[in-house]
Amino acid sequence: MAKYITKRILVTIPVLLGMILLIFFMLNVVPGDPVTVMMKEHLKEDVVANLRRSMHLDDPFFIRYLRYVWDAIRGDLGVSWKLSRPVTGLIATAFPYTLKLALSAALFSWIMGIPVGIVSAVRKNSLIDHLSMGLSLFGVSMPVFWVALILQNTFKGTLPVSGVQTWKGYILPTIVLGWSSAGRIARLTRSNLLEVLREDYIRTARSKGLSRLKVITRHALKNALIPVITVMAIQISSLLSGAVITESVFSIPGVGSLAVSAIKNRDMPLLQGTVIFTAVLIIAGNLVADVLYSIIDPRIRVE
Amino acid sequence: MDNILEIKNLITSFASDGRKERAIAVNGVDLAIPRGKTVGLVGESGCGKSVTSLSVTGLLAENGRVESGEALFQGRDLLRLSEKELRAIRGNDISMIFQEPMTSLNPVIPVGVQVAEAARLHEGLDKATAKARTVEIMRKVGIPEPERRYGQYPHQLSGGLRQRVMIAMGMLLKPDLLIADEPTTALDVSIEAQILRLMRDLQRENGTAILMITHNLGVVAEICDEVYVMYAGEVVERADVFTLFKSCAHPYTRGLMGALPRMTPKGQRLYNIRGTVPNLWAMPVGCRFAPRCEFAAERCHGEKPPLLDLGGGHLCRCFAPRGLEDEHHG
CATH class of the missing domain: 3.40.50.300 (P-loop containing nucleotide triphosphate hydrolases)
Incomplete structure (x- = not known):
């Protein structure tokens, strides 16, 4: 097991390097000179030249890339051009907000999605099935900003619609962010469970005289939930990174808001830092999903 | 019993x-x-x-x-x-x-x-x-x-x-x-x-x-x-295992027996029952096996044969049951 995990972690190293290279390259070809951004119009030729040299902007692309990677390994993602503060520190301050929002959204989507999916499968084609699948589809298909605005409008006065000064501030963003995940999980749970219930081993379980409830809980659920759990692990990382719109709409000072302000200000180090940070989270999420999968599914377990 | x-x-x-x-x-x-x-x-x-x-x-x-x-x-x-x-x-x-x-x-x-x-x-x-x-x-x-x-x-x-x-x-x-x-x-x-x-x-x-x-x-x-x-949702023959292998009476059973690979002289083809199992929505009116039966008479197509007792609990759903030893396939 430890060997398997080590192997999976080692595999992520080239992925990380390639990913940083790609981001680094893309942000390099984007027009706009950092010095101009920083200094606005107050420029003197020699000041610009000095600044460029001190920021190593005249070095060849690959040297700059290697230097960035080397710094990043040591936790230094550069300094924000706009805010003149270390990017690592800015992300560290913002991340707890994003984490809280993502975790509560994930929790919401599991608590809603899995039971709803199970009930829908067991009571297939009933009113409750159609109703919950409709709501799920709604959550999956409606744009986040629209749902956010509707909820803000509906609950203004009862719940905070902006900022997270108290925990109540997280309620609406959690629903907005978690709804589509909940819908996806509910639909996946339902379809997996329905599929599993048609399997031969379910008939075997029934032939032993087990009750319907036991057939579902002991024999069907584990098989049906294996793919769902994988999706859940991947979803956490996408919730962590996909909160950009939700954070903006609800004015939550998380990593998403940080990225948005970086884009607005052409703050390349900050943007680069947030994008790479998010990508690392996604890679980590996939890693966790893989490991989880191998723990739950004995067929994948390596001896 | x-x-x-x-x-x-x-x-x-x-x-x-x-x-x-x-x-x-x-x-x-x-x-x-x-x-x-x-x-x-x-x-x-x-x-x-x-x-x-x-x-x-x-x-x-x-x-x-x-x-x-x-x-x-x-x-x-x-x-x-x-x-x-x-x-x-x-x-x-x-x-x-x-x-x-x-x-x-x-x-x-x-x-x-x-x-x-x-x-x-x-x-x-x-x-x-x-x-x-x-x-x-x-x-x-x-x-x-x-x-x-x-x-x-x-x-x-x-x-x-x-x-x-x-x-x-x-x-x-x-x-x-x-x-x-x-x-x-x-x-x-x-x-x-x-x-x-x-x-x-x-x-x-x-x-x-x-x-x-x-x-x-x-x-x-x-x-x-x-x-x-x-055959096609119905019992067409019932017998003890010795009787069945010695003298099965229904043409379908005989077809199954004939389709078993045996040690036969070289060049003799393996028997197969012609046609396919009837569609569940389009069952023949008479004997369900009649369309595939090489012995089917006119009566077989219009009238459903009962499960006849040939003696000793040997049952057969056929108007003209016969023993396997009567004829040789191939």
């Missing part, structure tokens, strides 16, 4: 997408299984042999429904029992073995736990006792190192071992009736012989009756005492 199970006039139908009428998969089957004996139920795939057994145990798929009939087991009609009453019988008095041992075992539960499950459920055994009993039966069905195998998962076992696990599961509680649905079809021939021998040994030891559902006449010859041949 003392029968452990008596099925009378069983009719089972299936709903099908896009059709208003239900398809009749089993059409008035009568079948009796004497206590402690092995009865074969033979026929092509889709002839209704599995549906017959699933109807009796209440395990039909969602779209299936028993329309009428009786299935007397220990004086009770299984078809009239509630789901709860049936559950008390399933896995306890009647157990089942299915065809594909890979898909019939739960891939994420250790095989030993799956075997022990019925014992814990029906006899209320605690975990340790159930495990001891499971290890014992696993050893008995010829699973080497049963203690180690107990905690293994189906994918870690070979096909033969998996089927032994299924048999251990079926035999654990010494049922009165074991329904084996093509138990050896997925196995190679040498394993098949071992499995059949094992089933016969366990049968002798526990007095279990077996309903052996198969399309393989070799299996029938190996293990069965009596045989029912089904």
Whole structure:
């Protein structure tokens, strides 16, 4: 097991390097000179030249890339051009907000999605099935900003619609962010469970005289939930990174808001830092999903 | 005769997408299984042999429904029992073995736990006792190192071992009736012989009756005492195993016999029954086999033959039954 995990972690190293290279390259070809951004119009030729040299902007692309990677390994993602503060520190301050929002959204989507999916499968084609699948589809298909605005409008006065000064501030963003995940999980749970219930081993379980409830809980659920759990692990990382719109709409000072302000200000180090940070989270999420999968599914377990 | 199970006039139908009428998969089957004996139920795939057994145990798929009939087991009609009453019988008095041992075992539960499950459920055994009993039966069905195998998962076992696990599961509680649905079809021939021998040994030891559902006449010859041949949802012939192989009377049975590969002179072609099984929605009015029968007369196409007694319990659904020795195929 430890060997398997080590192997999976080692595999992520080239992925990380390639990913940083790609981001680094893309942000390099984007027009706009950092010095101009920083200094606005107050420029003197020699000041610009000095600044460029001190920021190593005249070095060849690959040297700059290697230097960035080397710094990043040591936790230094550069300094924000706009805010003149270390990017690592800015992300560290913002991340707890994003984490809280993502975790509560994930929790919401599991608590809603899995039971709803199970009930829908067991009571297939009933009113409750159609109703919950409709709501799920709604959550999956409606744009986040629209749902956010509707909820803000509906609950203004009862719940905070902006900022997270108290925990109540997280309620609406959690629903907005978690709804589509909940819908996806509910639909996946339902379809997996329905599929599993048609399997031969379910008939075997029934032939032993087990009750319907036991057939579902002991024999069907584990098989049906294996793919769902994988999706859940991947979803956490996408919730962590996909909160950009939700954070903006609800004015939550998380990593998403940080990225948005970086884009607005052409703050390349900050943007680069947030994008790479998010990508690392996604890679980590996939890693966790893989490991989880191998723990739950004995067929994948390596001896 | 003392029968452990008596099925009378069983009719089972299936709903099908896009059709208003239900398809009749089993059409008035009568079948009796004497206590402690092995009865074969033979026929092509889709002839209704599995549906017959699933109807009796209440395990039909969602779209299936028993329309009428009786299935007397220990004086009770299984078809009239509630789901709860049936559950008390399933896995306890009647157990089942299915065809594909890979898909019939739960891939994420250790095989030993799956075997022990019925014992814990029906006899209320605690975990340790159930495990001891499971290890014992696993050893008995010829699973080497049963203690180690107990905690293994189906994918870690070979096909033969998996089927032994299924048999251990079926035999654990010494049922009165074991329904084996093509138990050896997925196995190679040498394993098949071992499995059949094992089933016969366990049968002798526990007095279990077996309903052996198969399309393989070799299996029938190996293990069965009596045989029912089904065609298109109906029993077309019933005989004890010796009579069947010596002088089967129905043209369909004779076709099956003729289709068995034998040691024949070189160049002689293997016999095959022409045509295909009739569509469930377009059953022939008369004898259901008539369109494929080489002896069919005009009467056969318009009138349905009854199940005639040819003497000694040899039943045959044909207007003109004849012995196999009368003619030679090919």
